[in-house]
Amino acid sequence: MDLGLKGRGVIVAASSQGIGFATAEAFAREGAQVAMCARTEKTLMEAADKVRSQTGAEVYAEALDVTDASAVQKFTEQVAKRFGRIDVCVANAGGPPAKNFLSILPDEWRRAVDLNLMSTVYLAKAVIPYMQRHRWGRIITITSISVKQPIADLVLSNSVRAAVVGLVKSLSNEFGKDGILVNNVAPGYTATERLQELAQIRALAAGSGQQQVYDAWASETPVKRLGDPKEIADVIVWLASERASYVTGQTILADGGIYRGL
Numbered sequence: 001m002d003l004g005l006k007g008r009g010v011i012v013a014a015s016s017q018g019i020g021f022a023t024a025e026a027f028a029r030e031g032a033q034v035a036m037c038a039r040t041e042k043t044l045m046e047a048a049d050k051v052r053s054q055t056g057a058e059v060y061a062e063a064l065d066v067t068d069a070s071a072v073q074k075f076t077e078q079v080a081k082r083f084g085r086i087d088v089c090v091a092n093a094g095g096p097p098a099k100n101f102l103s104i105l106p107d108e109w110r111r112a113v114d115l116n117l118m119s120t121v122y123l124a125k126a127v128i129p130y131m132q133r134h135r136w137g138r139i140i141t142i143t144s145i146s147v148k149q150p151i152a153d154l155v156l157s158n159s160v161r162a163a164v165v166g167l168v169k170s171l172s173n174e175f176g177k178d179g180i181l182v183n184n185v186a187p188g189y190t191a192t193e194r195l196q197e198l199a200q201i202r203a204l205a206a207g208s209g210q211q212q213v214y215d216a217w218a219s220e221t222p223v224k225r226l227g228d229p230k231e232i233a234d235v236i237v238w239l240a241s242e243r244a245s246y247v248t249g250q251t252i253l254a255d256g257g258i259y260r261g262l
């Protein structure tokens with residue numbers, strides 16, 4: 001199936017590892033030009049080299065924090081200068097810490113809003129004018145199944161990511177006329193470094209081993225295993241493609257069926 005992504009200018013934010021990295025690699029395999037960012041220069045450059053050497057794609061990488069509005073704006077301008085266009089933006093970031101409500105400090109709430117909501121706002125604001133020029137664009141946010149089914153001890157994620165879904169729907173309404181489609185991908189338990197952190201916290205709280213935590217997540221999931229980051233990346237790439245040209249304002253779960261609602 002031709003996804004129509006060859007030559008597209010694609011930003012994948014927070015892409016030195018995990019779902020972001022797998023997504024950058026998947027776009028590169030489709031022949032897109034890919035821009036990657038993350039906070040730590042060394043790991044980001046290694047990740048970008050890996051994508052280049054495995055796919056032969058043109059990759060631009062810049063170390064930045066997605067909670068810094070002016071850094072995001074400058075990055076976007078650089079990407080547009082190098083690629084001549086920005087067609088796709090995957091608004092990814094790390095996840096907020098796993099904590100229960102009474103232990104969360106006001107500053108931690110603000111950091112979670114900055115990390116997961118404001119980073120998406122900054123990226124969308126920066127890329128939309130470039131997409132409007134060509135009357136074609138795709139913005140894809142990465143949230144979590146927590147937007148459908150809150151997860152114990154992830155109060156920050158449960159709360160802030162719901163605002164991202166509201167933003168996605170609002171942007172899809174406002175910019176559909178410009179050919180810009182805006183969707184959200186909500187992963188379930190996916191084998192990345194982030195999940196390792198969560199497994200450690202859960203294991204400590206339960207006095208069990210990490211493997212038991214992983215096994216429990218897998219057995220709760222109808223397909224009886226964790227997701228591979230590449231499986232989430234495939235959904236993101238499809239949403240960005242010409243093959244998803246009438247899909248906007250949606251949350252697509254890539255969760256092995258763990259969300260139990262209709």
Ligand code: NAD
Pocket residue numbers: 013014015016017018019020037038039040064065066067092093094095096115142143144145186187188189190191192193194195
């Ligand atoms: P990860 O922790 O493995 O990778 C996160 C990436 O974001 C890294 O490249 C990191 O360097 C980068 N990053 C973090 N904070 C940043 C910042 N302020 N500025 C720039 N880059 C930053 O995470 P992951 O598992 O790939 O998850 C990606 C997103 O999906 C997260 O929001 C996570 O909470 C969410 N999610 C993950 C799972 C899962 O099971 N892995 C499930 C649901 C939702």
